Amino acid sequence: MIRALHRWPGLLALALVTILALSGAALSVFPAAERIGAPQAEAGLTVATLASRIQAAYPGVEQIRRAPSGRITAYWFDRGTPGAAVIEPATGEGVASADPSQVERWLTNLHRSLFLGDGGRIAMAAGAAAMLILAISGAVLVARRSGGWRHWFARLRGPLAGRLHVEVARIAVIGLVLSSTTALWMTASTFDLLPDGGAILAVPAEVSGETGFALDRMLALGQTPVAELRELSFPYPGDATDVFTLKTDRGTGYLDQGTGALLACTDLTGWERVSETIYMLHTGQGASTLGLVLGLMALGVPVMGATGVLVWLAGRNGRPRIRGSQPAGRAETLLLVGSESGSTWGFAATLHAALTGAGQGVHVGPMSAFAPERYSRAQRIILLAATYGDGAAPASAKGFLDRLRAADRAPDIPLAVLGFGDRSFPAYCAFARSVAAAAKAKGWPELMPFDTVDRQSPQDFARWGRALGDALGIDLELSHRPVPPKTETLTLVSRRDYGAEVQAPTAILRFAQPRVPLWQRLTGCGFARFAAGELIGILPEGSTVPRLYSLASGRSDGFIEIVVKKQPGGLCSGQLTALEPGATVTAFLRRNPGFRPDRGRAPLILIGAGTGIGPLAGFVRGNARRRPVHLFFGMRHPGSDFLYGEEISAWREEGRLTRLITAVSRGTRPRYVQDALRGDAAQVAQLVRDGARVMVCGGREMAAGVADALAEILAPTGLTPKVLKAEGRYVEDVY
């Protein structure tokens, strides 16, 4: 709902909002330029002195105006010819032309009415309304995406366009809300929809009938500092019944030209003050710095427009289209999805189609949009939840658990939770489990017992679907065929072989980067953007199930590199390790945003064994900033499977790698990488105390051994691997 509220005004009003923002940004420069360029009055100068100086220079002076920038303009008649000039207050002499800037006038008319009069004003007001809707709905989306308002500035992951969109929005949103609300207020004021017209001060009927009282002797003028002046109008020459009109920040007054007495005065009304403040906030006239800041923020609009369109297009391609999803308030079945990479959405689409086919009204949405108070017709809620990392919420389920825990009570609508995960990981379906546990703790009625789907198994899903059908009393057959990822053909460029002598034949395979179309480069899809530590899925010949390998290179390296060990009887590893340069494989990219070095300068402790060196080597190769890196590498024999042995010495010389600590598991004194850690305990503990980040890659047993060893090493410091994990300073990629 919120997303639609963000998307459609955004796409429809894109041109209008862009014109508004660009012209507004250009206009924001003028008040600042005027502020700098205008001759300013000396402190303490009174209107009486200023007016006397101007009258001395221009005896026919009719009106003196002071702009919020401090610029003073005088208008006069000299022998029947009108004149005007910007005044130097110190002398009362004109120093510059008072004609308004034609560029500013042109921009103003474009900005407020597209040169189309009242119709244009209404169109631009609609643009401002669209901007306000976009800003507010966008802010809600950002808060939802980052897991709550408290995490407004949380780090982002995902393709560049989306990150740029949110990064700009997080800063610009405040300015855009201010500019668009003030714009709507000003339009309402222009069309007389607000009672901000101000009081009318009647001209006094009784005047002295005298003329020629000296300006510098008028008490009211002598008491008014120039800083408060807005306008001083002189009486018509020769009309003894006319008066001086003085307008200041406080109000309007009439002065007798024969006695200088204040004949009548009135204050600004509250509405007038509000409208003036809003005018100042919108135009920057009188607040030129704020104006410049708002103008700068407005420049974010075209950036957000372009990236927003890219995000929308990429989203249309990425996720399976779910047709006929009912509004949440009207659906009988609520299907909420917690997905990181999008594959769970595919299952949701299958379930949605089957339930809809069975005559149900089904709403499909992200778990992060959980809002039980809106589910007025719902009879069941089904959660399909994947897991991110070690039990964290996946992207589309951010904030769900917080909201459930914060609720007074669970909804009365029966709930089914289906977890999606990979049984080879210890945190199998951990997020879905914590959701199910939290629901139970809240007393949420159960529709079906908690169940899981292992490695996107269509069989698991079909089995669960039959159980769901039984619970609903309908015949439900779920035949899920995963949407195949968009693959590329990669050509092997070179290979280096290791480990044959120690019964661990391993190859470093280097593929050429495929040609990336401009479209993908802009959206960061596919191989347009990848980093060491991300995953590449290889579809072996004769199988539709992909195998995942960690990337040992990033986009900037110019090639795609992986490290593969030949598994006994392994289909994919067998094919890969037999590959000769020039041969090709079918592959796709799978994001793995959790496993990459942060952007800080704190030391890195990289720990890996066997093929686990791959992504770690990629991190070292990409360490152009010479951040301190300590690499712990476990191998069987340095003479046989010292992967990246040659490069490592070069990297050390270049300063990309600070220290290499190896552990050799074959030979007289077998040592594993965790033993090497223990041997270096003092320094490891010191590094961690100093804020180092630990990254582990390799087999499951090795990772467990490393975690144990680290727990021992860190015990004296009071830190544990668990605490480090919670801080994001301890990450694993295990297989």
Place this chain on the structure above:
Amino acid sequence: MKSLLAAFALTTALTLPDLAMARPVTLTTTLNDYGGDGAYLALYVTDASGDYVGSLWMAGGKSKYYKHLTDWYRATGGDTAQVNGITGASVGAGRTLEITLDLADALFEAGYTLHIDAAVEDMRDSPNEVAVPLTADGAGTPVRGRRYIASFAYNM
């Protein structure tokens, strides 16, 4: 050309008993190229003692800007009822406003003066831009305004 039949009803003693005592008068106002946005113009009549009698035309639709038509605003207290039904668009620089009204015969040769106040956004207000006595002889004689009006004439 804008034509109005009997829309003009003078507020004080000059309401029209019947149309036979009125005649069509064309007011032609041409602005000079002052280099600004459209001008607001208030056309109104004062009597021999300078008191406001009634309005003939208001060029400019947004009443919040009427305060810049200083003399008219002072005389009427900004009362928009004075220009109900006789309000049109503001007049662009270099453009001509031509209106035809049925004016009471009694307005001519009786010391009445026709005034025009003008105002342009971000430029000086120009009250009493034009002030011409209403006489049969004066008809057809163009006069120059002080700031924005290149020529004004009334023709019977």
